[in-house]
Amino acid sequence: MNPYLQLALIVTALKLLLIYSYRSTDFEVHRNWLAITHSLPISKWYYEDTSIWTLDYPPLFAWFEWLLSQFAQYVDPQMLVVSNLDYASISTVVFQRLTVIVSDVVLITAAYKLATVQPGKQRGGAVYLLLVTNAGLLLVDHIHFQYNGVLLGVLLWSLYYAHQGRDLAAGAVFAVLLNMKHLFAYAGPVYFVYMLRHYCVGRGAVLRFTLMGLVVGVVCALSFGPFIA
Numbered sequence: 288m289n290p291y292l293q294l295a296l297i298v299t300a301l302k303l304l305l306i307y308s309y310r311s312t313d314f315e316v317h318r319n320w321l322a323i324t325h326s327l328p329i330s331k332w333y334y335e336d337t338s339i340w341t342l343d344y345p346p347l348f349a350w351f352e353w354l355l356s357q358f359a360q361y362v363d364p365q366m367l368v369v370s371n372l373d374y375a376s377i378s379t380v381v382f383q384r385l386t387v388i389v390s391d392v393v394l395i396t397a398a399y400k401l402a403t404v405q406p407g408k409q410r411g412g413a414v415y416l417l418l419v420t421n422a423g424l425l426l427v428d429h430i431h432f433q434y435n436g437v438l439l440g441v442l443l444w445s446l447y448y449a450h451q452g453r454d455l456a457a458g459a460v461f462a463v464l465l466n467m468k469h470l471f472a473y474a475g476p477v478y479f480v481y482m483l484r485h486y487c488v489g490r491g492a493v494l495r496f497t498l499m500g501l502v503v504g505v506v507c508a509l510s511f512g513p514f515i516a
Contacts, residue, residue: 294416298425306385309431310430314380315338315372315375320344321367321383322366322367324353325357325360325367332514337369337370338372345466345468348468384432387428387434390434391440393444394443396440397441398440400444401418402415424436441460441464445461449485454482455498458502463506
């Protein structure tokens with residue numbers, strides 16, 4: 288068996304063992320967001336305040352929750368009722384835990400792609416090992432309960448595209464990340480300087496700068512457009 292796949296399966300098995308472990312209030316936060324995005328019209332997503340855990344992530348993460356809710360309705364429809372505060376049936380717990388585990392595929396695949404472009408198998412293996420077995424993510428995502436793995440995975444995909452010289456794709460994926468969690472804006476200045484020095488240079492620099500702006504603008508328009516409309 289491929290050692291990368293073998294390690295991914297071992298880590299996934301460990302995550303499955305943690306399904307019934309301690310969970311923080313963030314579990315209810317995300318259950319509430321599932322309910323909001325499934326049960327209410329878009330115009331009310333960011334205004335619903337039945338729970339104190341109001342929706343406060345950027346639009347693409349709200350759409351991510353909406354996508355998960357399309358599956359949740361077949362598992363336990365009661366988890367999608369906004370007024371069911373602190374609802375945590377066994378099926379709800381298992382479902383929400385599994386969504387974190389499955390979404391980690393984004394992290395695992397990005398880690399694999401980055402590992403394969405490292406100079407030397409040992410270095411690539413080390414990169415993959417450190418990313419896939421990250422103890423911090425295991426604690427915060429699979430015990431505490433959050434979705435940092437998928438977010439880090441999106442960032443790693445952006446870095447992979449940049450490493451491959453596909454700067455336009457890197458910029459687009461980073462824009463997606465910003466529209467999923469605004470805290471990644473701290474990396475924005477780094478990306479801006481990198482793109483100016485690596486992509487928007489030489490002949491056609493103005494055109495490339497404009498093209499990058501258009502790509503980022505399209506991502507933001509798709510993210511915020513439905514709410515503005």
